[in-house]
Amino acid sequence: MRGMVYKALTIAGSDSGGGAGIQADLKTFHQLRVFGMSAITAVTAQNTLGVQGVYPLSVEAVERQIDSVAVDLSPHAVKTGMLFSQEMIELVAHKIKQYKWMSVVVDPVMIAKGGAPLLKQEAVEALQRHMLPLAYVLTPNIPEAEVLTNMRIETLEQRKEAAKKLHDMGVRYVVMKGGHGEGNELVDILYDGEQFYEWKSKRIDTKHTHGTGCTFAAAITAQLAKGKTIYEAVDVAKRFIQVAVEQTLQIGSGHGPTNHWAFHE
Numbered sequence: 001m002r003g004m005v006y007k008a009l010t011i012a013g014s015d016s017g018g019g020a021g022i023q024a025d026l027k028t029f030h031q032l033r034v035f036g037m038s039a040i041t042a043v044t045a046q047n048t049l050g051v052q053g054v055y056p057l058s059v060e061a062v063e064r065q066i067d068s069v070a071v072d073l074s075p076h077a078v079k080t081g082m083l084f085s086q087e088m089i090e091l092v093a094h095k096i097k098q099y100k101w102m103s104v105v106v107d108p109v110m111i112a113k114g115g116a117p118l119l120k121q122e123a124v125e126a127l128q129r130h131m132l133p134l135a136y137v138l139t140p141n142i143p144e145a146e147v148l149t150n151m152r153i154e155t156l157e158q159r160k161e162a163a164k165k166l167h168d169m170g171v172r173y174v175v176m177k178g179g180h181g182e183g184n185e186l187v188d189i190l191y192d193g194e195q196f197y198e199w200k201s202k203r204i205d206t207k208h209t210h211g212t213g214c215t216f217a218a219a220i221t222a223q224l225a226k227g228k229t230i231y232e233a234v235d236v237a238k239r240f241i242q243v244a245v246e247q248t249l250q251i252g253s254g255h256g257p258t259n260h261w262a263f264h265e
């Protein structure tokens, strides 16, 4: 017997360089033995040096992809990444409600590491209004949490205050990633509305961190698809990203991708 086949859908942008976006999500799902499906919101021409072009798909094209997957392949968990525009956010929010998807991981992607915008400035409000209340898990990095809460985040206390605000905005579980913090120790936090949980790790000294956020959120999504709790899911995601950054592939001449093969359950 093959056993149960777990399925996850990612609604995100394509990274031609293979390290972030849809490609990172599918590789991560696969490594965690979850069948990956995708709805592409935008195609980016991208490599380890940066983003050379952004080509959003039409709202109709995205709607068709989501419908095709939903009616035939019922995902156990859904992840959203680069959504780019207000119209796309409204469509995706509408589809999540239409199909009553509950295990939804929202990675509020805003800018690529090199600074290229992956979300239009005027779409932030739509993300706050339409996506946060649908997020079972929200996975902001520190700059994204600052934009969503409109506050400065420097200390660990401020991170916790921001997590509380995001919870008040409708998010069930807030997972704030600590990659942009300071110091050798890296702290990712989880807030469940009552308590804070912390995952600490050693910051690896490397420039090859392209796609860390996507990979981390995809690992959470894969674990949720398998029916794991949020605590178990973050635990696996944290271990997944740690070895993926430790054992990078050293490809490309800029900020290289993480190693999606490194982690074994």
Ligand SMILES: Nc1ncnc2c1ncn2[C@@H]1O[C@H](COP(=O)(O)OP(=O)(O)O)[C@@H](O)[C@H]1O
Pocket: 140, 141, 142, 177, 178, 179, 180, 186, 187, 188, 201, 202, 203, 204, 205, 206, 209, 211, 212, 213, 214, 216, 238, 241, 242, 245
């Ligand atoms: N240099 C690093 N060493 C180890 N883990 C890292 C490193 N940079 C990021 N991570 C981990 O990768 C994940 C994504 O981190 P972060 O950089 O905050 O998000 P994003 O990629 O969205 O900007 C987090 O779990 C973080 O702890």
Ligand SMILES: Cc1ncc(COP(=O)(O)O)c(N)n1
Pocket: 012, 013, 014, 015, 020, 021, 022, 044, 046, 081, 082, 109, 111, 112, 113, 118, 209, 210, 211, 212, 213, 214, 215
């Ligand atoms: C299509 C696409 N989506 C998302 C990211 C963010 O990547 P990161 O995980 O490094 O924040 C990216 N660079 N490209």
